[in-house]
Amino acid sequence: MEPSFIFGQFVGGLTAAMTLFLIASGLSLIFGVLRVLNFAHGSFYMIGAYLAWQIVQWIGPGGEGFWLAVLGAAVGVAVLGGVIERLLLRHLYRREELYQLLFTYALVLVIADMAKLVWGTQQFGVSRPPSLAGSFQVFDTTVPHYNLFLVLLGPAIALGFWYFLNRTRTGRMIRAAALDREMLGTLGANVDRLYTGMFMLGSFLAGLGGALVTPIKSIIPGMDVAIIVEAFIVVVIGGLGSFWGTFFGAIIYGQVLSFGILIFPRFSSFAVFALMAAVLILRPWGLFGRPISR
Amino acid sequence: MRVRRLLGAACAFAGVLPFAAAAQDIKVGFPMILSGPGALSGEPALRGAEMLVEEVNAAGGVLNGRKLRLIARDTKGAADEAVRVAREMILKDEVNFLVGTFTSAEGPAVSPIAKENQIVFIAPVTKTDQLTAPDKLHPYVFRTASTTTIEGRSAAELAAKLPNVKRVATMTQDYAYGQDTAKAFLDHLKKLRPDIEVVDQQWPKLGEADYTPFINAQMAKKPDAVFSSLWGGHFVTFAKQAKPLGYFDAIKNNFIGAGEAGAIETAKAMGSDYPAGIWANSYDISNWESGPQSHKDYIARLRKFTKDENPSSWPITGYVAMQALVAGIKKANSIDSDKVAKALLDITFDAPTGQITLRGKDHNANRGQFWGLMVMDPKYPFAVMAEANYLEPTKFMD
Numbered sequence: 001m002e003p004s005f006i007f008g009q010f011v012g013g014l015t016a017a018m019t020l021f022l023i024a025s026g027l028s029l030i031f032g033v034l035r036v037l038n039f040a041h042g043s044f045y046m047i048g049a050y051l052a053w054q055i056v057q058w059i060g061p062g063g064e065g066f067w068l069a070v071l072g073a074a075v076g077v078a079v080l081g082g083v084i085e086r087l088l089l090r091h092l093y094r095r096e097e098l099y100q101l102l103f104t105y106a107l108v109l110v111i112a113d114m115a116k117l118v119w120g121t122q123q124f125g126v127s128r129p130p131s132l133a134g135s136f137q138v139f140d141t142t143v144p145h146y147n148l149f150l151v152l153l154g155p156a157i158a159l160g161f162w163y164f165l166n167r168t169r170t171g172r173m174i175r176a177a178a179l180d181r182e183m184l185g186t187l188g189a190n191v192d193r194l195y196t197g198m199f200m201l202g203s204f205l206a207g208l209g210g211a212l213v214t215p216i217k218s219i220i221p222g223m224d225v226a227i228i229v230e231a232f233i234v235v236v237i238g239g240l241g242s243f244w245g246t247f248f249g250a251i252i253y254g255q256v257l258s259f260g261i262l263i264f265p266r267f268s269s270f271a272v273f274a275l276m277a278a279v280l281i282l283r284p285w286g287l288f289g290r291p292i293s294r
Numbered sequence: 295m296r297v298r299r300l301l302g303a304a305c306a307f308a309g310v311l312p313f314a315a316a317a318q319d320i321k322v323g324f325p326m327i328l329s330g331p332g333a334l335s336g337e338p339a340l341r342g343a344e345m346l347v348e349e350v351n352a353a354g355g356v357l358n359g360r361k362l363r364l365i366a367r368d369t370k371g372a373a374d375e376a377v378r379v380a381r382e383m384i385l386k387d388e389v390n391f392l393v394g395t396f397t398s399a400e401g402p403a404v405s406p407i408a409k410e411n412q413i414v415f416i417a418p419v420t421k422t423d424q425l426t427a428p429d430k431l432h433p434y435v436f437r438t439a440s441t442t443t444i445e446g447r448s449a450a451e452l453a454a455k456l457p458n459v460k461r462v463a464t465m466t467q468d469y470a471y472g473q474d475t476a477k478a479f480l481d482h483l484k485k486l487r488p489d490i491e492v493v494d495q496q497w498p499k500l501g502e503a504d505y506t507p508f509i510n511a512q513m514a515k516k517p518d519a520v521f522s523s524l525w526g527g528h529f530v531t532f533a534k535q536a537k538p539l540g541y542f543d544a545i546k547n548n549f550i551g552a553g554e555a556g557a558i559e560t561a562k563a564m565g566s567d568y569p570a571g572i573w574a575n576s577y578d579i580s581n582w583e584s585g586p587q588s589h590k591d592y593i594a595r596l597r598k599f600t601k602d603e604n605p606s607s608w609p610i611t612g613y614v615a616m617q618a619l620v621a622g623i624k625k626a627n628s629i630d631s632d633k634v635a636k637a638l639l640d641i642t643f644d645a646p647t648g649q650i651t652l653r654g655k656d657h658n659a660n661r662g663q664f665w666g667l668m669v670m671d672p673k674y675p676f677a678v679m680a681e682a683n684y685l686e687p688t689k690f691m692d
Contacts, residue, residue: 005514008539012506061565112329121333123527123563125534135538141510144538217503218530218563222330226501258507265511266468266497 017254048210081203239289342609446478
């Protein structure tokens with residue numbers, strides 16, 4: 001086996017991992033603080049992709065307007081998330097988790113049909129921005145600039161969040177809210193606003209992920225359900241609610257998938273599911289998570 | 295006494311009247327993917343069927359003025375759901391015929407329902423050979439789609455003619471359609487060019503989101519031509535990831551994309567990202583300059599019907615399947631499925647692309663596809679098929 005090939009697989013796996021991390025981190029954050037397992041997270045990702053396409057159509061495809069579209073899509077999804085949290089999800093916090101799960105699942109169906117109503121069933125595509133359209137050679141392997149950008153964006157966002165959660169006042173409040181919501185409320189913090197903000201932030205990440213994958217994937221109905229399964233695998237491996245767990249969970253997922261096809265060429269997803277099953281049996285709280293105690 | 299009889303007759307007549315009016319319509323059940331990723335092909339296929347129904351009804355219907363009525367239901371792309379809606383349409387809506395289903399899982403699942411209820415069932419899209427394999431064939435199932443054998447062999451004919459090709463690889467999905475097309479392609483290619491070596495076969499799963507590992511693994515084997523049957527959005531995702539990795543350059547664009555990789559929907563979705571220079575197929579093209587007048591007229595009507603200047607390539611599947619049914623009803627001069635099924639054997643009718651025959655021996659149509667080189671044409675903002683060739687498939691069918 002040639003080293004260039006191994007390097008290519010490694011970079012490929014890393015690209016997949018970092019896009020998945022963007023999406024799974026939002027899912028994990030929302031669960032970590034709000035204790036809501038948001039099935040509709042994949043739907044937010046899909047809406048992010050559709051919005052990015054829509055904005056690109058408005059400002060004219062093929063230019064650097066792509067970045068504006070990405071930002072616009074992520075903000076748009078964050079607003080959508082905020083509205084959903086304020087008007088709907090808020091009423092379910094004190095209910096059993098099963099109801100929350102059913103509610104977010106209902107959202108998946110509603111959003112999928114709304115997207116179909118607005119954008120139809122056609123497939124769409126967005127081009128890579130001209131600034132990142134090229135590629136370069138490392139160890140005889142072609143690495144597209146856009147893929148490199150995605151690979152670097154992942155750790156940047158992870159570090160940013162680490163700083164935000166650990167070194168800022170809002171971050172400390174968020175961590176406090178995750179531990180004891182009532183106590184934080186009694187101490188005078190506006191927990192409601194914190195929750196809305198957190199949900200919007202998680203939705204923002206989903207929208208950002210959806211917008212950023214448009215140059216490497218096709219935008220089609222059904223992309224919502226496909227991604228949520230992968231995101232769940234990542235957070236289960238890494239540990240639900242654990243930020244770094246999600247980061248390393250995504251990397252493990254990407255690499256296992258990438259190199260898995262060398263060992264089981266026709267069972268590429270087998271290795272990933274086997275890993276998830278093993279994690280669930282041996283460490284149900286994930287490789288980097290902590291057992292949940294209430 | 296006479297009055298009573300007259301009254302009785304009148305009552306009986308009145309009682310029959312609404313039924314008689316309802317029976318005027320010939321009901322055709324149309325189970326089709328209308329949600330999820332497959333809907334992007336299923337919806338336009340339904341539009342094609344609707345267009346034919348409108349045309350036939352506007353011309354006075356069939357069998358002395360009986361109108362066709364299409365009853366469409368969403369199969370969600372799942373075989374069990376397709377079976378459920380097919381049953382429901384037969385029992386509740388009392389449809390006279392079934393035309394529809396999409397995937398190679400749905401078609402073979404609905405076929406036994408047609409057999410059990412003795413209702414003619416015409417599959418417009420399902421390509422798997424298993425639908426009409428000798429052990430599965432029954433009097434009521436017909437296919438106006440192409441088949442995996444036709445598609446794989448047509449691609450092999452193309453591959454055999456590519457210059458300087460010695461090492462061939464395949465990139466096909468790991469389910470019935472992908473496996474059947476890959477097998478048909480390789481079996482036929484080995485006959486045409488025994489000197490060609492098969493160096494690699496990749497089997498991404500249906501719905502794979504990240505093809506990069508498969509692309510890298512294939513490039514490492516250094517093939518100089520590749521056969522693929524990735525379809526619809528799957529091809530778009532694959533090509534978007536493969537192009538920046540230098541995949542198409544490495545094989546000098548010797549890429550043969552079956553599975554309608556040359557469909558206008560795919561080209562539109564990709565714009566300038568389309569890997570121009572590859573070979574691909576499509577059910578229909580809107581710019582077939584050397585084609586017959588019937589096709590030009592059809593495209594003109596489709597433009598009007600769908601209000602799309604560059605209409606989808608899928609309506610023709612639903613259109614032709616409905617044409618076959620109408621031809622069968624007219625020939626049988628009845629809507630009795632037994633009579634129509636007999637009439638459909640070896641029936642010939644004029645499709646937009648030319649004459650089509652439903653072969654009596656295996657109930658398959660000589661339904662070919664367009665093959666051509668995909669190029670960027672300044673007249674369009676997306677890739678189009680240059681010198682598109684409609685491959686007449688009769689010679690590939692046995």
